[in-house]
Amino acid sequence: MPELPExxxxxxxxxxxxxxxxxxxxTVNRPKVVRPDSVLSFREGVVNHSFETVDRRGKYLxxxxxxxxxxxxxxxxxxLGMAGRLYLQxxxxxxxxxxxxxxxxxxxxxxxxxxxxFGRLSLSTSALEKLGLEPLSPEFTQAALSRLLASSRLxxxxxxxxxxxxxxxxxxxxxxxxxxxxxxPFLPANVLTRSQIGRLxxxxxxxxxxxxxxxxxxxxxxGQDGTRNGLFYYGQATSAPSGYEERLxxxxxxxxxxxxxxxxxxxxxxxxxxxxxxxxxxx
DNA sequence: CACCATGTTCCTTG
DNA sequence: CCAAGGAACATGGT
Numbered sequence: 001m002p003e004l005p006e007x008x009x010x011x012x013x014x015x016x017x018x019x020x021x022x023x024x025x026x027t028v029n030r031p032k033v034v035r036p037d038s039v040l041s042f043r044e045g046v047v048n049h050s051f052e053t054v055d056r057r058g059k060y061l062x063x064x065x066x067x068x069x070x071x072x073x074x075x076x077x078x079x080l081g082m083a084g085r086l087y088l089q090x091x092x093x094x095x096x097x098x099x100x101x102x103x104x105x106x107x108x109x110x111x112x113x114x115x116x117x118f119g120r121l122s123l124s125t126s127a128l129e130k131l132g133l134e135p136l137s138p139e140f141t142q143a144a145l146s147r148l149l150a151s152s153r154l155x156x157x158x159x160x161x162x163x164x165x166x167x168x169x170x171x172x173x174x175x176x177x178x179x180x181x182x183x184x185p186f187l188p189a190n191v192l193t194r195s196q197i198g199r200l201x202x203x204x205x206x207x208x209x210x211x212x213x214x215x216x217x218x219x220x221x222x223g224q225d226g227t228r229n230g231l232f233y234y235g236q237a238t239s240a241p242s243g244y245e246e247r248l249x250x251x252x253x254x255x256x257x258x259x260x261x262x263x264x265x266x267x268x269x270x271x272x273x274x275x276x277x278x279x280x281x282x283x
Numbered sequence: 284c285a286c287c288a289t290g291t292t293c294c295t296t297g
Numbered sequence: 298c299c300a301a302g303g304a305a306c307a308t309g310g311t
Contacts, residue, residue: 002289032306059290082290083308098308116307118290127291154300163291170289251289272302274287 002059002080004135004168005211010086011056012216017088018051021105023065030100033114035122045123046103049074058131058167061086075125081118087111131167135208140166142201149189149197156192156200157185158271169204172251175276177207179250179260184282185268185275214247250276 002010026043028034034042049065052073056062061078078086084100088108095102096113101121103110112121133140133148148166152159160166160174169177178185181203183196192200249259254267258278268275 006289079290081306082288114307115309116288116290118306118308120291152299161290172289273290 002082002084003170003173003211004056004059005173005208005215007056007059007061007080007168008136008212009215011054011061014061014086014088015054017108018054018063018105018110020050020052021108022050023047023103023105025104027102027104028100029102030114030117033100033112033117033120035120035124042121042123045074046076057128057134058163059170060127060131062128074123077120077122077125077127078112079120079122079127081114081116081120083116084112084114084119086113130164132163132165134167135169135204136212140201140205142198145201145204146194146197149192152189154189155185155270156183156187156189157275158273159189160204161271161273166204168208171273172248173207173211175251176249177203179276179278179282180207182281185270185277211247250278252276 023046026047028039028042031037031039036042036045046065048068051063052066053064054061055064059079061080063076063078065074065076066072067074080086088105088110091104091107091109093109095111098113098115098117099111100114100117100119101112103112112119133144145166149156149159152162152165154162157174157178160169160177161171175185177200181196181199183192183200187196250265253265253276255264257263258265258281261278261280263278263280265276266279268277
């Protein structure tokens with residue numbers, strides 16, 4: 001579920017719901033998920049603080065909390081890993097099997113569920129310092145993208161996924177962006193032409209914005225009965241006419257026809273991850 | 284049973 | 298310093 005667009009939709013959802021709410025207690029079922037990894041220091045670090053702002057940087061959720069007595073701020077980072085979900089439910093509602101952390105608020109609880117326990121809730125902000133360009137910010141210009149790509153010989157697909165270069169693009173959207181830009185995933189980043197970089201820049205904005213737009217128009221379905229339709233954990237493929245199935249052009253479409261030219265989508269491995277592409281459109 | 288999975292970090296090797 | 302490759306983390310779907 002979580003690349004930049006999914007995290008952005010989640011942040012917009014949580015922002016008004018968390019504002020000024022106080023953390024009454026903290027339950028950590030999976031100590032490995034919190035940082036610092038001492039349950040006691042994490043709990044003591046967060047309890048009695050009030051949520052002020054909720055933002056996103058790359059794939060991270062950035063929570064600003066006010067300390068008791070409004071003396072200073074605390075930043076908590078959330079990362080959903082591969083399968084994490086974060087949602088509010090009425091206090092005492094049934095909890096999913098793999099609940100890692102619960103923050104008790106007034107009448108509601110913030111549940112961090114993660115079957116694979118790859119996600120994190122952290123009181124350290126050091127991860128943010130390692131992140132590169134923010135694609136949906138004004139600094140993400142074609143010139144900035146060009147500069148960044150010139151310094152790497154990585155194939156463009158893993159380069160796009162490299163968080164210290166560009167923050168927030170993961171395995172699904174990297175393939176989708178390159179297909180829209182008509183660029184081969186194997187092309188070394190530093191050999192892209194000006195016009196290819198232009199297409200890549202425009203495709204990145206289009207694909208990410210379109211995914212945020214889609215996620216924002218589909219009803220959220222959290223909790224026990226929340227259907228997880230692959231990428232998004234909201235909406236049902238059946239109830240969304242232009243739903244999940246039709247949103248992705250190449251990802252997970254091995255041997256299915258390319259929507260643009262009809263040739264068959266190929267799957268290859270790059271840097272240990274699956275890359276999907278159209279060998280004709282992306283030569 | 285096998286293989287794959289939206290992610291990051293750490294390690295070794297070149 | 299860069300890049301590549303592998304392993305680890307832990308569970309679920311097909």
